[in-house]
Amino acid sequence: MVKSSEAALGAGAVVGCLLAAPSASSFATGQQGAPPSRLLEQKIRLGPTRGQSHAPSLKQPPQQQRPALLAAAGAGAALAGAAGGRLRPAGAARRGVIAARASAGVLHAPPVAAPLTVSAAGEGCIRLRHASGATCDVSVYAANVLSWRLPDMGEQLFMSSEAVLGQPGTAIRGGVPICWPQFGTFDEAATGAPKLKHGFVRQSNRWQVSEVSEDAVSLRLVPDAEMLKKWPSEFEFIYTVSLGAKSLRLKMEVTNTGPQPLEFTGCLHTYFRCEACTDVAVEGLKGETVDVGIGDFFRGTEVEDREQVTFDGKSEIQLLYGSTADAIVVKDGDRRLRLTKMNMPDWVLWNIGDDNRHTLPDLPLGEQRKYVCVEPGFATVPQRVKPGATWCAMHEVEAL
Numbered sequence: 156m157v158k159s160s161e162a163a164l165g166a167g168a169v170v171g172c173l174l175a176a177p178s179a180s181s182f183a184t185g186q187q188g189a190p191p192s193r194l195l196e197q198k199i200r201l202g203p204t205r206g207q208s209h210a211p212s213l214k215q216p217p218q219q220q221r222p223a224l225l226a227a228a229g230a231g232a233a234l235a236g237a238a239g240g241r242l243r244p245a246g247a248a249r250r251g252v253i254a255a256r257a258s259a260g261v262l263h264a265p266p267v268a269a270p271l272t273v274s275a276a277g278e279g280c281i282r283l284r285h286a287s288g289a290t291c292d293v294s295v296y297a298a299n300v301l302s303w304r305l306p307d308m309g310e311q312l313f314m315s316s317e318a319v320l321g322q323p324g325t326a327i328r329g330g331v332p333i334c335w336p337q338f339g340t341f342d343e344a345a346t347g348a349p350k351l352k353h354g355f356v357r358q359s360n361r362w363q364v365s366e367v368s369e370d371a372v373s374l375r376l377v378p379d380a381e382m383l384k385k386w387p388s389e390f391e392f393i394y395t396v397s398l399g400a401k402s403l404r405l406k407m408e409v410t411n412t413g414p415q416p417l418e419f420t421g422c423l424h425t426y427f428r429c430e431a432c433t434d435v436a437v438e439g440l441k442g443e444t445v446d447v448g449i450g451d452f453f454r455g456t457e458v459e460d461r462e463q464v465t466f467d468g469k470s471e472i473q474l475l476y477g478s479t480a481d482a483i484v485v486k487d488g489d490r491r492l493r494l495t496k497m498n499m500p501d502w503v504l505w506n507i508g509d510d511n512r513h514t515l516p517d518l519p520l521g522e523q524r525k526y527v528c529v530e531p532g533f534a535t536v537p538q539r540v541k542p543g544a545t546w547c548a549m550h551e552v553e554a555l
């Protein structure tokens with residue numbers, strides 16, 4: 156019997172986010188993108204409307220517009236601009252979709268030059284900017300973070316050069332896909348799971364922009380009839396991406412708007428860019444309970460005994476650590492990323508490896524070594540939300 160974590164203190168309760176977040180203090184010191192409460196004065200309300208199929212575009216003075224993102228007609232073109240800094244005409248799109256053609260794992264976003272204002276919010280992509288020069292691109296389709304660039308360290312996220320962006324029903328191979336309301340093939344872990352690998356929000360075109368400022372954006376998803384067929388649960392999902400000087404914060408808030416308890420599993424499936432996955436090590440997992448190889452449920456029969464967990468590049472690495480501590484460090488040469496999570500019990504490590512790369516048609520040969528996925532998850536303990544209550548979880552990546 157799997158225990159569920161109950162996020163229900165009564166109608167309207169917000170669980171988790173009211174607790175001190177790992178970097179809550181960095182907001183006060185100006186190190187971090189403004190939290191939504193501080194966005195109130197700066198924000199541009201775009202007024203999400205149920206049934207509206209596209210995020211509305213922001214009207215900006217021409218000098219602030221970034222042609223590669225804003226002049227593009229349609230989500231796919233804007234997405235291509237975000238991911239690769241290049242646009243392809245509609246005729247060049249495969250199956251009406253534009254594949255990002257970034258070179259192996261490195262995204263070529265345009266240089267940061269524009270004034271510090273809301274700098275890009277087209278139909279398909281939002282570009283966030285921080286005064287430090289950091290940028291982040293967020294696809295409205297799937298609410299997928301596509302790119303996170305730091306002035307001194309460059310691109311931090313991996314995007315497959317064969318990723319398909321903006322095609323409903325297709326998940327994006329890279330950035331930060333949101334796996335929800337089901338983790339992997341955990342078909343039975345939560346009551347009423349949709350039995351869809353990694354859920355459906357990572358491949359939905361129903362997300363809408365609800366708030367945006369220069370360094371933060373909130374996207375909102377409510378189910379349409381099609382989603383309700385897959386998973387008959389009423390909910391409102393707000394996903395907020397905030398950019399700091401050296402950090403990226405991701406917050407999920409799910410409100411149960413239906414009459415029945417809501418139960419789900421999931422994760423934020425972050426792909427980190429690297430030159431060679433064999434050079435990457437993850438610290439902070441020693442002593443944690445782990446499944447080596449991820450199945451349909453958590454067995455939790457082994458204990459991690461390594462100080463540094465590594466990726467051999469050849470074999471697929473699939474590790475699910477259950478009910479863990481909240482901070483780990485990803486090391487890649489001199490680069491250090493500190494990952495923290497709140498109200499998510501698990502960490503997941505994944506790299507497809509040479510042996511199984513062929514099973515991923517959207518990952519070209521060689522690129523399997525250019526990423527590691529290190530993911531905060533809520534798989535081993537399904538999350539439970541009472542009617543009217545809100546579940547909240549947060550993840551932050553900070554460059555050290």
Ligand SMILES: O=P(O)(O)OC[C@H]1O[C@@H](O)[C@H](O)[C@@H](O)[C@@H]1O
Pocket residue numbers: 326339352353449473503505515
């Ligand atoms: O190919 P997908 O559906 O995006 O999933 C990616 C990977 O996600 C990982 O979390 C799973 O452990 C792998 O089994 C899976 O292959």
